[in-house]
Amino acid sequence: MISPKEDVSLLVVLAGPAGSGKTTLCERMVDTESNVERVVTCTTRQPREGEKDGVDYHFLSDEQFDRAIDTGAFLEWAKVHTNRYGVLKRVIQEKLDQKIDIVMNVDVQGVANIKAAAAEDEMLSKRLVTIFILPPDLEVVRERLRGRGKDDEAEIERRVQTAIKEVELWPDFDYVIVTKSKDEDYAALQNIWRAEKLRSLRLGE
Numbered sequence: 675m676i677s678p679k680e681d682v683s684l685l686v687v688l689a690g691p692a693g694s695g696k697t698t699l700c701e702r703m704v705d706t707e708s709n710v711e712r713v714v715t716c717t718t719r720q721p722r723e724g725e726k727d728g729v730d731y732h733f734l735s736d737e738q739f740d741r742a743i744d745t746g747a748f749l750e751w752a753k754v755h756t757n758r759y760g761v762l763k764r765v766i767q768e769k770l771d772q773k774i775d776i777v778m779n780v781d782v783q784g785v786a787n788i789k790a791a792a793a794e795d796e797m798l799s800k801r802l803v804t805i806f807i808l809p810p811d812l813e814v815v816r817e818r819l820r821g822r823g824k825d826d827e828a829e830i831e832r833r834v835q836t837a838i839k840e841v842e843l844w845p846d847f848d849y850v851i852v853t854k855s856k857d858e859d860y861a862a863l864q865n866i867w868r869a870e871k872l873r874s875l876r877l878g879e
């Protein structure tokens with residue numbers, strides 16, 4: 675009898691409107707589970723107060739971002755709100771090669787781009803799990819962004835306007851978590867995680 679392999683690494687991608695709680699969930703996952711790392715993505719946006727280069731994002735200039743596009747360094751990149759964001763291929767590949775589980779947080783275009791890349795790459799497609807974090811209404815988004823205290827009202831309104839379009843895309847995802855309390859959201863993510871680890875399609879590599 676052939677036994678299933680035990681360490682099956684996952685690439686879990688969370689998306690959803692600003693303020694839905696993606697960053698909070700990613701950080702808790704990394705703090706709680708062993709062998710899980712977060713992928714730090716690149717952005718041309720300015721750091722918010724307290725954000726650190728290489729920890730929250732790799733903060734790139736427009737020129738640096740252009741160069742990364744030209745050299746084919748991004749697995750995917752997209753313009754979100756008013757800035758550009760991108761995931762480096764190399765970082766994903768290194769972690770998956772080392773059998774490290776990945777959680778990451780990208781916008782809805784990013785998920786579509788990663789799914790398209792996975793359609794041509796069996797290793798990626800076997801690991802990819804997409805989860806949409808859905809706020810029950812837009813007021814929750816506003817309240818949480820105000821509570822976070824890092825964006826002014828104009829920036830918050832820009833994110834709410836983007837959210838109106840983003841929330842329509844939840845049916846394209848493997849899973850949807852309608853956000854409630856932080857603990858309930860995390861329990862939902864853990865349930866998905868544990869079930870995905872046991873999926874037979876990932877066994878027998």
Ligand SMILES: Nc1nc2c(ncn2[C@@H]2O[C@H](COP(=O)(O)OP(=O)(O)O)[C@@H](O)[C@H]2O)c(=O)[nH]1
Pocket residue numbers: 689690691692693696715716719750751752754759760761779780781782783784785833
């Ligand atoms: N497509 C894509 N989106 C990203 C990437 N990194 C971050 N994002 C998304 O960019 C959006 C804006 O992020 P951020 O500036 O941190 O603002 P926030 O959404 O208000 O927390 C979020 O939806 C992130 O999920 C990336 O590498 N690619």
Ligand SMILES: Nc1ncnc2c1ncn2[C@@H]1O[C@H](COP(=O)(O)OP(=O)(O)O)[C@@H](O)[C@H]1O
Pocket residue numbers: 690691692693694695696697698699779818819821822853854855856857859
């Ligand atoms: N389930 C939740 N209930 C209440 N507040 C939350 C919840 N999840 C996150 N928050 C808070 O909402 C704000 C935005 O969360 P964050 O994780 O930065 O969202 P995102 O990464 O999706 O933009 C933060 O202040 C965070 O502490």
